[in-house]
Amino acid sequence: MRTTDLLVIGSGPAGLGAAIEGARCGAKVLLVDENTKAGGQLYKQIHKFFGSGAHYAGTRGFQIADILLQEANDLGVETLLDTRALGRMDNGCVSILHQGKVEAVEAKKVILATGAKENALAFPGWTLPGVMTAGAAQTFSNVHGTLVGKNILMVGSGNVGLIVSYQLMQAGAEVRALVEAAPQITGYLVHAGKIQRAGVPVYTSHTVVEARGTDRVEEAVIAQVDEKFRPIPGTEQTIPVDTILLAVGLNPRTELASMFRCRTTYEGALGGILPVHDAWMRSSDPNVYVCGDLAGVEEANTALEEGRLAGIHAAVSLGYTAPHAQARMEELQESLRSLRSGAHAARRLACKERIMEKGGACHV
């Protein structure tokens, strides 16, 4: 059996932030991730990030991962990769599958940073080879160096759809069109501007209605939608593509949080069902923290700040002290408010306030 102060599950920006800050406070930290490389989705991000200097703005995502990993190593965080957290056992330990063996981990605090998974969209022909999620195409391209197709239809104009379109063009593919069911582009307009300058037509109030082909996708049928998102007959257009990518949102990976019996709520704008948390990222169980996309799908910079907040609070509540720990937590809370205060983020801020109200009520 392994023992640790903090067990952090997931090594994306939230998990790395938690591990770094927990270790900085002096806590013993064990970080586990099912992937063979730490960094979560940061490693697939080859574009420069938004944010302030404090959030590594202007730095490319994979470069941020390298900085965070180095910091975690320097602080003595023990990291187990290719290691899956299987669940919570009756005695409160967490079982992990590491190098083919199941082991128990006894942790005083558990920080869940399990991220999110992509939504799918069903339409006639969607099971044909060539239909996949945008994140899958990004993993093929940016991790494995393989283009999934030459001519692409992107479905969804959130930041994932916009950024993956840009990156696949950088890799040599053609994005023949991007469709968005909403009447306006939903991601940042500057991301949209990049692909529009490169000649990608963006069709708002449009969706994909059919994928056609014999052994794989050969063409996509798109159509205009009405205000209730129903395709309008007679507006169909056929676009010759070999790939249809779905960038239609993400939902929190709550399986482990459910095993810990964390109380959940529903916030559609943050991805759906997710565990509630207080202003320090504590779930309804005071020994279990939730952060990053698991606690509401947002961005890498908010995930990192939430993780840092969880890491400090968990360490401090175990009696570890770091200089200015209290002030640092207040700074992080303020930073999160600032990251959510733009016009584009107003809806996310309102969701987060409701979640924290419900989460705070668990600890009175």
Added chain:
Amino acid sequence: MSNQPSRGFALLECCQEIPCNPCTTVCKTGAIVKSTLNSRPEFDPEKCVGCKLCVAACPGQAIFFQVPDLGDGKASITFPYEYRPLPVPGQEVVAVDRLGNEVCPAVVQSVDQRPVFNRTALVTLVIPAEYRDQVRFLRRLRREER
């Protein structure tokens, strides 16, 4: 802005409130300021010395650099470019607008790659001055075109 037609100035086309500020941190002369992390940047053309650091730094690729009057009815426009192959100086290309629509033929004046740009190249096109407010990019070069 008309008092520096031959020296040029940055064009900030940051159209939404985004929590982001690399433009203000790379600007050494204080020509770009933001009152909060989310507010849109404010630009003082009098303070702009034309270093173009902001053009490369903006994660949204929303900053351009324009020299409105090069003489002979020409202007130049500089934008970030992250596709390969890169154009080469002297190459004739097609200049396009913000939606990728063809505007006019253009000649590549320079392709600037500095370590501080972190692998973003800055491409400068010479174009007829009448198109300087429309042209923002070049028709992307395919691998066979170079």
